[in-house]
Each structure stands twice: as structure tokens, then as C-alpha cells.
Amino acid sequence: MTAVRYPFSAVVGHDDLRLALLLNAVHPRIGGVLVRGEKGTAKSTIVRALAALLPELDVVPDCRFGCAPLDADPRCPDGPHDGTASSVRPAQLVELPVGATEDRLVGSLDLERALTDGVRAYQPGLLAAAHRGVLYVDEVNLLHDHLVDLLLDAAAMGRAHVEREGVSVTHAASFLLVGTMNPEEGELRPQLLDRFGLTVHVTASRDVPTRTEVVRRRLAFEADPAGFARRWEDEDADLAKRIAAARERVGSVVLPDSELRRISALCAAFEVDGMRGDLVLARTAVAHAAWRGAESVAEADVEAAARLALPHRRRRDPFDEPGVEEEQLQQALSDAAEHADNPPEGEHDGQPGDEHDEQSGDDRDGRSDDGPDEGGPDGAADPDDGPDGPDGPDGGPDGNGPDGDGPDGGPGGGQAAPEECGEPRRKAPSERPPAPPAAAFRARLLEVPGVGEGAPGRRSRSRSRTGRAVRASTVDGHGIHLPATLSAAAPHQSARGRSGPGLLLRRHDVRHAVREGREGNLVLFVVDASGSMAARERMSAVSGAVLSLLRDAYQRRDKVGVVTFRGDSAEVALPPTSSVDTAAVRMRRLRTGGRTPLADGLLKANKVVGTERTRDPRRRPLLVLLTDGKATVPLKSDVDGRARRAVDDALRAAGLLADAGVASVVVDCENGMVRLGLADRLAGALSAPCLRLEELSADNVAGVVRAVRDGGSRAA
Structure with missing residues (x-):
């Protein structure tokens, strides 16, 4: 019995996501949709509901690759096809699970026929099944890299090439690529990110009536899936007819030169790399015009397309906030209007465009007579649905108030630290404002010695x-x-x-x-954030180093974490993560000051490493400890001989990490005329190399970490 899917029309809100999916259904060459958002926001539910709206396909009977009878692939492994016989089937929604293997994706040797008939025959994979349909990748950011490479090749060329196990096959693989991801679990590689035509960020509504309606409909669906689906089948049928009509219309929609110049000006204003963004924006605007039943593209279509096609292409750096600021978009549209209304000398509206040779010169200024069309009931171009919570300012950059540029955060500075609630609070006497991170740099390749188990x-x-x-x-x-x-x-x-x-x-x-x-590996920084010595300079250096390593981790799929210790205890300032956005915000909020609970910091690090090993036993850790070795807070604060006991506790905690087999490096932050050399004792307990703070700068932290691989030859 076929499972009943939640109706597309019954989804509450998420207008931008609904529109992005529908436009791709109208014009599949847009290039797919990437859905970013927090967990529990119905991302997968909406994508799965889309398949029921797609028009049925004419296919060659018994062709495993879904060839169209009148336009069959001449290199189809099941061909040649004579084009006379045909059958009808629904469009396929093929799901690619995170744990899929390479042979399941691209296909492999048919083992059954090889062993029974003694012949080499090809068994198609998921790429063949997705041809002319939808390929859905849930948690696309967690997909194995070698599968991502194969997926990129097929998505770019529209064909899959298989060379494995004595099989050499090529077949058509043109599909609508839809991926969902939770940014907190890590970012996408830039190459894959750019392949998605459109991107949408979804969050749960904070409006109580909306949330109430979401729960009401979901409970009704779970109680009676078939009955619930019947209540929405008319609305879904209307959407399916509208998609089919827009598909027939999209080839005849005119893209005036004025709107083409507007598109190019927008992409130039947002410094979009390459030309894929311009093409995607043009195709999306054409699809939007076809969706609303227009004969030519208008300014409203370009604006609606820009909201979907540009957010993930404006990121110049992994630390940039995703999304497009409304003020920035409106300014870019205003500037682009000058290019749209004033063609360069020698160019005239009405000349044939690149996509539509039949274009006429009737569009004088690119503006629609209908005004900003809302795109029907789906809220196509509603700017009020743009900013979506997390993509807005997160307390702003560190410049919302003092950021270490004035007095060093000591008491009596007269400055108030901004809190998340927006209300200022006076700093405690031992607390200093966050140190601005040092400039980020390009990290050299860091490798843990030996051969791991393959995280x-x-x-x-x-x-x-x-x-x-x-x-x-x-x-x-x-x-x-x-x-x-x-x-x-x-x-x-x-x-x-x-x-x-x-x-x-x-x-x-x-x-x-x-x-x-x-x-990928886990790089865990354990940082002395106490008030002794130049804590702000230390935090500035390590913040810049961690941000740099995170940029590298963005591409190499690492995890990076930070444990700080100050006052009476240690805390996990940055839980092990691959999320660049989350890490950048956390690192800029680190605070310093207070006493030095070194032992507690090492025990906290040991706990973090133990937890990560339980969660992912194949990911090997590397610990980087920045300290002067001066422990002032023992594990039990009421013992006599506080300082001596605190150091002994720290050495014992270091021994626990060494016994656990954690590779470590100690950075000695001690300064002044008299040096106690306590960091050297810690390095001995950790079986780790010890380096001086002078050897550690924001330009060579990666080299310090690499000292672990070199066996600690640069010991201080």
C-alpha cells in the first residue's frame, strides 16, 4: 500500500520555499533548490509533497532510464528506441540517503547476472532513476565528499558516466536537484553550493496563530492521512494544472533587453562570481513570469528571482552572513534601474535576446503594467516574507559598543557590554570585554599522524x-x-x-x-582566559587562529572546538562544530578575566574529547593548550596550599589526557622577568611539545599545530 504524502497545499507558510520549488517545476533548468533551516521546519515534508504536483511523463516501456519516446537518448544502454511505443508514469522522486554508497548512486555490475549467466551487465543506480524527475538529498551537507563529486558531475553535464568493475556506461541524468540542510551541522562545499540554482532559508514562525494551525493540521493528518489528503486534493489539482500551463508557456515568455541589463547589473552589484548566477537569475525571472501568466518578464519578476537566486552567491567568505539585506537589495535594484532604462550606445531594446529570438521591442522600461505582482496565492514576490530571523543581525558585529579599542576592560571604564536581550549590563570587576580576533589567514594543511578510521x-x-x-x-x-x-x-x-x-x-x-x-579531525583549543598576563592578546591570537582553521574546516569537513577557563571554572565556549556561522559568532563573544582554574579546564577538555569519541569514534582529536601553567584554583578550593595543590591537580588532569591517547601541543604564554617553567611540566605530563607564545602568531598557528605531526622537534 502506497503511503499517503502530506499535501503540498496544506503546508502553512514557507511561501518563499513553495515558490522556489514551483518555479523549478516550471523551468527545471533553473538548477534546483537548496533548503537551509533549523530542524523541525517541514523541509522534507514540502519537498516530498512536490512530486505529486509534477506532470506525468511519457516514457519508453521497459526503459530503465526513463527515456522520452520522441526524444530518446541515442546512447541509452537500453536502446536504441524506435519512438513508436510509449507509456505514462508519474514523475519520480528519488531520495539519496546520507549513507549511500558509490555503486548505489551511479550503478554497478549486475552481480546476479554476472554470477548466474557469466555476463557483464550494468545495474542502474539512483542517478538513472532520477532522470526527468526529482533527486532529493536530505542533509546534503553531510553527504560523503566522493559522492558529492559524482553528483556535481552529473548535475553539471546532465549525464552520468560509469567506469567501474569492468563496466563502461554513459546515460542521461537530467534531474531537479533539491537538497535540505541544517547549517548548525556544517556548511556545504562552495562547489556544491553554487550548483544549486535557488536557495531558501526557512525558520519556524514565531506567530502563535500560525504555529497553532501547523500543529492542528499535522495532528489531523496523522489521525486520518487519506481523509486529510482528500480535503486538499482540489487545491493540489489546481496547482498541478497551473504548473503544466506554465511549462507550456515558459518557452514563449519574452526576456526584454532592459530586464536582461537589470539582471546583469544586479549580479555585478552583488559581485557574483562567474556567469552561472546571471543565467539562473534570468531563467528564474522567465519562470516567474510564466507562473503568473505574463507574456514577458517585468521588474517584479527580476526582484522575486533575485531574492531566491542571490543569497548564497553573495557570500564572499565563509564568515559572511547568508541572505540578502532588504536595504541592500533595494539599493541594488535602484542602481540597476538606470542600466535597464538606459541601454549602452549602439544597443537598442527590441534586438533578439540570448534566450528568445522572437523577442519584440514592446517593453520600453521593463516595468509591468500590473505593478508588483504577488504571483497568485503563493506570495511570489512579497518582500515582507524576506528576513527570517536567524539571517538578521545577531547582536551585530563586535562594534556595537566597546570592542577592546578603549581601556582594557578594567573596572571603572564606564563601558557597558551589550547582551543578547539588548539591555546593557555593567561588567564585573574581573571581567573584560571580548578581544577582537586577529586577522584570519589561510591555514596550511594540518594532518594528524598515522592512518585513521575514516571520519x-x-x-x-x-x-x-x-x-x-x-x-x-x-x-x-x-x-x-x-x-x-x-x-x-x-x-x-x-x-x-x-x-x-x-x-x-x-x-x-x-x-x-x-x-x-x-x-576530518577534531581540533580542540583549551585557552587560559584568566586575568593573568596579556589575556586579551592571547584571546585575540587564538580567536584569529580558530577562525582561520574554521575557514579551512569549511572545505575539509573538520570539527573545531574551544574550551576556556577563567574565574572558578571552565566552560565550553565553542562546542565541537563544523558550522562556520555559529563558530564565528561564538568566537567574537569570548570574555576574559578572573583566576586560573587550569585543572578544571583540562578535565573539561577531557570530557569534551570523551563525548566526541562516543559520538564519533572515528574522528581523531588534536588538543592545543594555551597557558602559562600558573594554576590558582584547585579542584577543591578549601585545601591548604592552594597554589601547590592547583598545579598538582592540573598535572594529574594532563596525565588523564595523555593516558587517553590525545595528541596535544602546549603553547607557553608565560612572560615577565622570572619564569617558572610550569608549562614545560604540563607538556611533559601531556607527552606533548611545548612552544613559546612568541613563536605563536596569527600567521603561524597552523605551523604550531603541525608540530604534533613533526614529533615536537621545536620544543621550547
């Missing part, structure tokens, strides 16, 4: 279940190395008495695939 990433060498097979083995590896297994069995078929099709296998014929890939 998905692009940094250190690792054994992997999903990487590429580098050799065959009889004793280790993951999965069967089919070509090697068949090659081992083939010479013995006569001796084994084979008389018909299929191979006769023995246990000792089996070969396993030894796979090798790259892994």
Missing part, C-alpha cells in the same frame, strides 16, 4: 568504507572486490567442472576491497 573529511589519511578501492586483499578491507574475486575464480572453472552459465566460487576466491580516503 568523512578531506584532511588526514584514513581507511574508509566509502572511499575508492586501491587494491584487493584476502584478509582485510570493506565489501567484496568483485573484479578481483571473479578473476581469482575464472582460471579454475574447468577444474571445478563448470558446464553451464555462471561461475563456481569457493571461499578462498573472495577478495575484499581495501579502500583509502581522507578523514
